[in-house]
Amino acid sequence: MLLADNSPLSEFVEANPDGVIVMLTAEWCGRPCDSLVPILERLESEHPHLTFVIADYEAQGDFMAEHDITAVPTVMAFVDGELRGATMFARNEAMIRLELSEVLNA
Template identity: 40%
Template sequence: MATVELTADTFEKTVTGNDIVLVDFWAEWCGPCKRFAPVFEEASEKHDGVVFAKVDTEAEQQLAAAAQITSIPTLMAFRDSILVFAQPGALPAPALDGIIEQIKGLDMDDVRAKVAEQQAAQGQQDS
């Protein structure tokens, strides 16, 4: 499966419409981004059922700002529409494969429970 380009118009639909979505935030001028691109592309060929998406931070500045991207490349991973991983920096192939396997192995009921706890705690702080 090849990577797909995401825009502000397609980001939310892609994240909510798929089980696992990895998003690479990058820019053309970024050396580490260029070195990470083939690793990301190769992983997309190996991991069926995972959507590999890219966001050009130059073309999609508002989307990058909304995602609070301060360093590129930044990799974000969503499972069941929940952000489960976010890390700046280019990863070597074995590390990327390991992260994907960890994401596939997540107990999403446990993740949703933790998210609910955090939201409840945040709600109490805001009161």
Template identity: 45%
Template sequence: MATVEITGENFQETVQGDGIVVLDFWAEWCGPCQRFAPIFERVSEENPDVVFGKVDTEAQQELSAALQIQSIPTVMMFRDGLMLARESGLQSGKAINDLIARAKELDMDEARRQIEALRQGGAQ
């Protein structure tokens, strides 16, 4: 699956959908980002059932600031609207594939129950 461009306008719609979404926060001037780009593209081709998106931090400064992106490349992974992982620095294809495999195995109903329990505990 080809990667999609993520902007402030389509971010929420993209990450709130069903399934797994992997985002690459990058900039053209960033050397590690340039080295990571073909890895990210290859992993996207290996996982056609996953949405892969790229966020140009220069063009999407407001979105990057809202998500507190402080170093690039940064990879964020969501499943069914929940952020499951956030990794900064140059990642290997194996590391990204491992994150995806763990996300696929995750019991999302149990994850939501745990998050709600944490919220309830924090509200007291």
């Protein structure tokens, strides 16, 4: 899983049209954010055509505002640069798998 630098996430999303799963997190988030990382790592190994990235929300203010993100963790799915789905707050693995499946099959 990639760790985004401070470059704009919108550019990263546009540069990866096959699909990007973005997790927005914060240093202070702790357990809710940390619990998602292993789940996303497993999904990443199962979906090699997708790019998974973790980004610090504090470095992505414009992206947060553009997508009306108000909480972390937030996981967002983009295909062809278009937002296909987003979920805020920690979820269990079954819910994340279901949500991802719905987004990718839409």
